[in-house]
Amino acid sequence: MGTQVTQAALEQQPTDVPVEGGRQVTVLPGDPWPSAYRGSEYSIVTSRKHGAVAKWSHMGDIQAITDVPDGLQEALRDLGKEAGLGSFRLTAAGEILTKIPDSDYRKRGKAPVSRGYIPVYVGQIEGMFDFQAFSNDPAPPKAVGDVxxxxxxxxxxxxxxxxxxxxxxxxxxxxxxxxxxxxxxxxxxxxxxxxxxxxxxxxxxxxxxxxxxxxxxxxxxxxxxxxxxxxxxxxxxxxxxxxxxxxxxxxxxxxxxxxxxxxxxxxxxxxxxxxLIPKPVVNDEHYFTDTAKDLD
Structure with missing residues (x-):
């Protein structure tokens, strides 16, 4: 935290996800995501000046860019995102999620819903994913209660x-x-x-x-x-x-x-x-239908 380490990269490794009934399932890269679609929102975009970059923006009037984690654009392209561009999420556990249109997603039959924009697990982020002008990874306070x-x-x-x-x-x-x-x-x-x-x-x-x-x-x-x-x-x-x-x-x-x-x-x-990292347990199947209606 707060120190320079290796450039961020996608690690295609499984993750464990708690689900209803006190169970836990192992999700592999490329599998449908069986839980809440959540996390910090970024997009991979291209520009003449910088090429492919990871961008954060809000309402179009403020934005920041950083390097795309190694291997992520290729993985998104293989999953069905055109040219590997578009949005992705990073969870508190460092899981990378994205949404794929049902017509482009080969495993849609295994998803909680098979129509719309289907949440998919991509893998885990490793290394330093941050920005130069400010940091999302500060040194934590020395004592609990310090703010x-x-x-x-x-x-x-x-x-x-x-x-x-x-x-x-x-x-x-x-x-x-x-x-x-x-x-x-x-x-x-x-x-x-x-x-x-x-x-x-x-x-x-x-x-x-x-x-x-x-x-x-x-x-x-x-x-x-x-x-x-x-x-x-x-x-x-x-x-x-x-x-x-x-x-x-x-x-x-x-x-x-x-x-x-x-x-x-x-x-x-x-x-x-x-x-312990908070992890939600989805106990309402209607959620999956509603989240699949949203592109991001």
């Missing part, structure tokens, strides 16, 4: 999890909420320390946890900690980091949060709940 402003990507970045009022962790998309197969009481506790009613947190492909904080209603016991973190960020942030956070604050303004919701960094999965 800082999240200066990495803050749109379409990370798996979306809801910390609920009854202290469970549920992956969320539209009207679907699926609980994790594991207990994550420590993650729930740290978030509710700053936002007692609960809310959304995000877990990225490096295992970092961040979420939005409304500075208008942070508990009195934590206001000084949040204020100090924001002040330190103002003094040290790079121009790129300032643009990302400022854009997030502006987009998250509301009557209840006139200054916007501040993205805060809570640490790394390895610091909580014995390092």
């Amino acid at each position: 800082s402003v999240w200066s990495g990507l803050s749109f379409k970045h990370g798996e979306t999890w809801a910390v609920t009022s009854d202290d469970t962790l549920c992956w969320s998309w539209q009207d679907y909420y699926f609980e994790s197969a594991f207990d994550h009481s420590e993650i729930v506790e740290i978030y509710k320390r700053f936002r007692p009613p609960g809310g959304l947190i995000y877990i990225n492909e490096h295992g970092h946890i961040w979420g939005n904080i409304n500075r208008e209603n942070v508990p009195a016991s934590e206001q000084e900690r949040i204020g100090k973190a924001f002040s330190e960020w103002q003094q040290t942030a790079s121009n790129a980091e300032r643009r990302l956070v400022t854009r997030r604050l502006k987009r998250m303004e509301s009557k209840s949060a006139p200054d916007g919701l501040l993205p805060m960094y809570f640490g790394h999965l390895s610091q909580y709940d014995e390092g």
Whole structure:
């Protein structure tokens, strides 16, 4: 975390996925994905200046590019994406997912649904997948409870999890909420320390946890900690980091949060709940039909 390692590459290895009934299935590269389609969203695109790159963008007005993980474009092409271009997701466990049109996917008969855009497991990402102007893989805080402003990507970045009022962790998309197969009481506790009613947190492909904080209603016991973190960020942030956070604050303004919701960094999965990675268990078959309607 936070150090330079080898260039990112696709490793075509199996992964284990929890499913309904307390079972776990092994999924091979190229197989239909039997769980929630989730994770940070990127796309492989081409340009005259850079050739093929991995791009992150939000609403067309902010974007960033980095190198395509070795072997990924070829794998996507073999699965049915034209020229190996298009979107892919990175889960909190480093799994690479994509969607393939049913007409181009050879294993559609094995998928939960065989029509639409079928989620497919591509493999595992290894090495360093990050950006030069800012990092999505910062050094975690030294102690649990220490927080800082999240200066990495803050749109379409990370798996979306809801910390609920009854202290469970549920992956969320539209009207679907699926609980994790594991207990994550420590993650729930740290978030509710700053936002007692609960809310959304995000877990990225490096295992970092961040979420939005409304500075208008942070508990009195934590206001000084949040204020100090924001002040330190103002003094040290790079121009790129300032643009990302400022854009997030502006987009998250509301009557209840006139200054916007501040993205805060809570640490790394390895610091909580014995390092367990949250994994949702899909218990509603209608989800697979609905997710197959969306290209991304």
